[in-house]
Amino acid sequence: MQIKVNGRTIEIFAGARVGDVLRKFSRAEWTLVRKRERIISDPYGHEVGLDGELNGGEELVTRARAKAEPRS
Amino acid sequence: MRRALSANPGLRLLLCALLAVLVRPSCASVAPAPAGTRIVIFHSNDVHSKIDNFAKVAAIIDAERKSGADVFFFSAGDNFAGDPVIDQADPPGGPMMELLDRLGLDVLCLGNHEFDYGLEILRKFPARIPMVSANIEAPPDTLPALRPWVTLNTKAGIKIVVFGLIQIEPGNGLPSTHPEKIRGLRFSEPLAKALEMKELRSAGQVMIGLTHIGHEQDLLLAKQMPELDVIIGGHSHTRVDPAESVNGVLVAQAGGDNAFLGRIDLLIENGRVVEKKGRLIDLSQVRDEDETIKAMIAKFHQNPALARVIAKAPLEISGKHALGSLMTDAIRQVHGLDIAFHNNGGIRLNRLPQTITLHDVYTLDPFGNQIVEIVMTPAEIRSLIKNSWERKNDIDLQVSGMTYTVRTDGAYQIRDIRLNNPDGSPLAEDRTYKVGLSSFIASSYSFSHRDPGRSLYTTTADDLIRYLESGIDLGMYRDVRRAFSEKPPEAPRN
Numbered sequence: 001m002q003i004k005v006n007g008r009t010i011e012i013f014a015g016a017r018v019g020d021v022l023r024k025f026s027r028a029e030w031t032l033v034r035k036r037e038r039i040i041s042d043p044y045g046h047e048v049g050l051d052g053e054l055n056g057g058e059e060l061v062t063r064a065r066a067k068a069e070p071r072s
Numbered sequence: 073m074r075r076a077l078s079a080n081p082g083l084r085l086l087l088c089a090l091l092a093v094l095v096r097p098s099c100a101s102v103a104p105a106p107a108g109t110r111i112v113i114f115h116s117n118d119v120h121s122k123i124d125n126f127a128k129v130a131a132i133i134d135a136e137r138k139s140g141a142d143v144f145f146f147s148a149g150d151n152f153a154g155d156p157v158i159d160q161a162d163p164p165g166g167p168m169m170e171l172l173d174r175l176g177l178d179v180l181c182l183g184n185h186e187f188d189y190g191l192e193i194l195r196k197f198p199a200r201i202p203m204v205s206a207n208i209e210a211p212p213d214t215l216p217a218l219r220p221w222v223t224l225n226t227k228a229g230i231k232i233v234v235f236g237l238i239q240i241e242p243g244n245g246l247p248s249t250h251p252e253k254i255r256g257l258r259f260s261e262p263l264a265k266a267l268e269m270k271e272l273r274s275a276g277q278v279m280i281g282l283t284h285i286g287h288e289q290d291l292l293l294a295k296q297m298p299e300l301d302v303i304i305g306g307h308s309h310t311r312v313d314p315a316e317s318v319n320g321v322l323v324a325q326a327g328g329d330n331a332f333l334g335r336i337d338l339l340i341e342n343g344r345v346v347e348k349k350g351r352l353i354d355l356s357q358v359r360d361e362d363e364t365i366k367a368m369i370a371k372f373h374q375n376p377a378l379a380r381v382i383a384k385a386p387l388e389i390s391g392k393h394a395l396g397s398l399m400t401d402a403i404r405q406v407h408g409l410d411i412a413f414h415n416n417g418g419i420r421l422n423r424l425p426q427t428i429t430l431h432d433v434y435t436l437d438p439f440g441n442q443i444v445e446i447v448m449t450p451a452e453i454r455s456l457i458k459n460s461w462e463r464k465n466d467i468d469l470q471v472s473g474m475t476y477t478v479r480t481d482g483a484y485q486i487r488d489i490r491l492n493n494p495d496g497s498p499l500a501e502d503r504t505y506k507v508g509l510s511s512f513i514a515s516s517y518s519f520s521h522r523d524p525g526r527s528l529y530t531t532t533a534d535d536l537i538r539y540l541e542s543g544i545d546l547g548m549y550r551d552v553r554r555a556f557s558e559k560p561p562e563a564p565r566n
Binding site: 001011012013014015016017018019020021023024027042044046047048049051052053054055056058070 | 118120154184239241242243248286287288289291307308309310311312313316325327328329354356357442444446511512514515516524525526527529
């Protein structure tokens with residue numbers, strides 16, 4: 001299936017989760033999201049978990065975590 | 073009359089006063105205190121066996137119930153799969169079912185991972201809790217608690233209609249779980265099925281879609297179905313805070329892993345929802361805990377099932393090559409694959425004791441990576457091995473179903489990679505092989521493969537447990553080695 005991360009199309013196995021796609025997009029970005037220094041969200045700005053499940057054609061966006069956003 | 077009023081100021085004053093008195097009752101009807109029914113719905117999704125925050129959830133729900141409001145608790149699916157404390161309990165998922173029952177769960181929308189332990193286990197869910205999913209057809213007695221929708225009643229008799237939807241994969245039309253676990257069930261496209269639910273609008277004053285289709289699909293559902301008051305979703309682990317209004321429908325989802333509890337507030341007046349809002353409660357900021365639930369959780373953490381002996385070996389199985397051979401054999405045998413790989417970084421013990429428990433398996437392999445099947449040519453397999461070698465200039469991938477030798481020059485640069493069948497003959501270059509990898513390798517190693525692959529919806533630990541429980545002779549893992557490297561001997565010094 002194909003998932004877009006920051007506008008780039010990532011081809012990945014069917015059933016991949018958010019963390020799998022992010023790792024394929026950028027190992028460094030995956031590490032920062034795991035450390036909760038950065039956020040991965042849907043195109044509407046809602047944070048999604050690394051275990052979040054995906055349907056082909058979805059889009060994800062990474063960004064810095066604002067100070068006010070919860071880290072749990 | 074107008075002339076009489078302007079001519080007589082006293083009469084005008086008298087009429088104004090009279091009007092003020094007459095108007096007062098209607099002014100009172102728009103006064104701030106609403107005379108409607110207040111409904112509070114707490115919701116969670118994608119808990120994935122993370123039970124620790126349930127003591128806080130219980131405290132929050134109980135406090136609200138004591139306030140006198142009509143309080144409900146909904147689950148949008150995927151309570152199972154993610155922690156051996158729950159997944160390896162006896163029965164699997166038992167503690168989760170017990171906790172959800174004690175929390176007073178009112179309705180459960182089945183998620184794809186509700187099926188991970190199989191239908192027999194799902195049937196053990198407390199009969200009090202209805203399961204909803206409109207796009208699942210189950211033969212009689214397969215899942216007696218399953219229905220397309222349910223109607224819940226408030227104390228004042230307001231009816232809340234709740235229907236469920238589960239995601240399916242576009243490729244095979246099945247939810248994302250192992251196909252063996254859902255044998256006998258039929259699934260249909262969720263958004264198409266939802267349209268058939270429109271007729272339920274007249275069956276209640278409140279209509280809710282409790283879904284496990286992911287937030288993007290929830291947004292599409294809201295756009296096609298303004299008859300809904302609220303959609304409470306799951307599957308994508310999306311933190312929607314506050315809940316958003318789309319086409320007049322309030323759309324909510326509470327992240328995942330039991331880190332947040334969703335709360336929806338509805339105000340019903342004259343038989344319809346006149347006010348609705350939703351937000352998430354960050355459970356890390358909650359201090360109050362229900363002591364009974366807390367004690368139950370502590371008991372569940374001492375899961376005796378994890379001490380269960382699942383295999384005995386004639387000797388300890390030690391070293392990356394032996395342990396990696398065992399783990400890859402498990403992947404290959406369980407799924408009937410030609411070849412399987414596992415990376416050294418995913419082997420977290422140096423040795424397995426002779427008496428192997430479930431706890432040992434989860435210590436050896438704690439990551440919960442899924443198995444991915446990719447159809448590969450020998451050239452593609454070489455590109456995988458090449459990338460693995462270049463990470464540390466050393467053997468990194470353990471293998472089953474073949475052996476390989478990386479030949480390098482004196483500076484560890486690869487000269488060639490030889491692939492052999494277990495009998496020593498070379499792999500056929502003109503055919504493809506069904507290769508099993510962990511999702512970690514599939515997503516973080518750089519290698520060529522035309523087939524994008526597919527998850528087989530088991531974890532590497534699941535497969536190892538199943539393999540060990542099959543009673544195989546573990547003596548074969550003594551001194552086993554299937555991955556080799558060769559470099560030319562150093563030139564003699566003068």
